Amino acid sequence: MIELTNITKTYQMGETQVHALRGIDLTITQGEFVAIIGTSGSGKSTLMNIIGCLDIPTSGDYVLNGENASQLDDDAQARIRNREIGFIFQRFNLLARTTAVRQVSMPLMYSGIGTTERENRAVAALTSVGLGERVDHKPDELSGGQQQRVAIARALVTEPSLLLADEPTGALDSVSGEEVLQIFERLHAEGKTIVMVTHDMDVANRAKRIIRLRDGMIVNDYQVHQPVAPFDTTDSNVVIHNLEETA
């Protein structure tokens, strides 16, 4: 469902050109749970922005669900984001002073769905992430983990074909982070396609496929065949990557 062909992205930073992505070829199929890892500056955020139709590539082709999404205008991108993609950000990105149910129903508002249906679907989405009792709470009345679950509900409410998560556990304590990852695993089991950007190997190892970026190129792309505990010495790949991450 995601096909990236020779994607490059170049930024002009004053006098110098920054090559954030240097020819990415990547295919992600329906139902995959993929983690994109890499150090900061590796290009993983840029890649995620392109996959999420928040940005367009300098060159190359991006086909999402059979639709060429490489060179779209702002509004066309907005429509694709609204219809096809659910975003989960590191810092939740909820609107202040807005109740959970309104946060979650907002994407539906932009896709033109009526008030009643919107509210029903928002409540259902919140219930599915275990927040059915807190639909009228505002962000400052919720814990970090709960806020992230509101964000997940917001990402799910439009029933998008792709969930994009950017460091979803980065701002959470380990217990809340674990809750979020369990939700991801459940969604994966239900057949959702999930792409998650992280620099945390513990988190990445919960995915089924790990793509490693360095200097704007894919340097490693492999399947994680079974759930692995952190620092499990029986999986050489994971150990090596963990060592690299801490180095």
Added chain:
Amino acid sequence: MNITESFRTALDSLRANKMRALLTMLGIIIGIAAVIGLMGLGEGFGELIEDEINSVGTNLIFVASDSENGYPTLTEDDLYALAEDGRNTAVAAVGGVVGQQTEVTAGSNDQFAIVNGVTGNYFALTNNDVLERGGLFDEIDDASFAQVAVLGSDIAYELFDGMNPIGQSITVNNTRFDVVGVLVPGDGGASGDTDSNVYIPMNVALQRLDLQETRFGEPAMAQIVAQAADETQVDAALEQISLTLREQHDLVYGAEDDFSLISQSGLVESFSTISDTMTVFLGAIAAISLVVGGIGIMNIMLVSVTERTREIGIRKAIGAQRRDILAQFLLESLILTLIGGVIGLALGVVVSIVGGGYLSLTPVISTGTVALAVGFSASVGIIFGIYPAWKASLMRPIDALRYE
């Protein structure tokens, strides 16, 4: 996203920032209040003047002599000609005034005063018929050459040292007149300040006063007052009076009139032009404060757009298109200015009522003024809201999301 949703979103956002919304509105509130208040007072002043003119009596036409080589031209015959039955059909009543400034004596007191000889209908015609005490003289008194006088309130006080003058007598040009009435002060009607005037019947006046004469040696009328049959016939009456007088004065075709006609509606018109101009002028000054208020709105909206960069980013990330963001911010400023406009309207009404109390006039808040104020505040909202909203709509979601 439809307009109702945009409207709700905008309202939610304003509700979330009540203090900021209120402060932003303040400029519009003050601006609209100033426009409404000043225009209300201006229009109230205009009506006051109109009422004043109308209080003289409706549909009046004043005829005055244009001097001909120093001689006045209007005579008693002109008066009769104008009053003649069936001739000037649009004229309902005609009255005349002659006058001399002379010494008036009562006992040991004497005063210089304008002594007016007036036809019996003159008081009623000019709405100068409210008495402090006694009565007026009428057409019958006039026809019978009655030697009676009605005094203005000031001269009555001066001549009789504040005592009741009714039944007493005054002497004018060696002729005794019995005082029958005293007019209330201040109600000069058509003749302006009449508190120091003495009124005697026309016929006696023609005999006893030393009047200006026409070049034919006839006593001259100081003024003739005619009343049109109704307000739609004022123009016809002007026409007929003009024709009759030209005939009376043997003016040939093409010769200029030797008299002037001033209709009351003409006076009202020129005064209302003046007061309208003044109202517009006041409104324009107040409108400047609205523009300033509008700039305040733009200022706050720009700050608000920057402050809410992240919000805009989130909204765009989850699917808001440019027009959704544009509509949200434009509606926010529109709602701000409209609410401000309504509050300003209420405040302006209060201001004009309080101000009207001080100026002793009744303010007039016309629907035109209200429509103007509401329309103006809405335009301010749109005009000064469009730039910030447009700026917001152009934000790219990745930049907006990265914004701290």
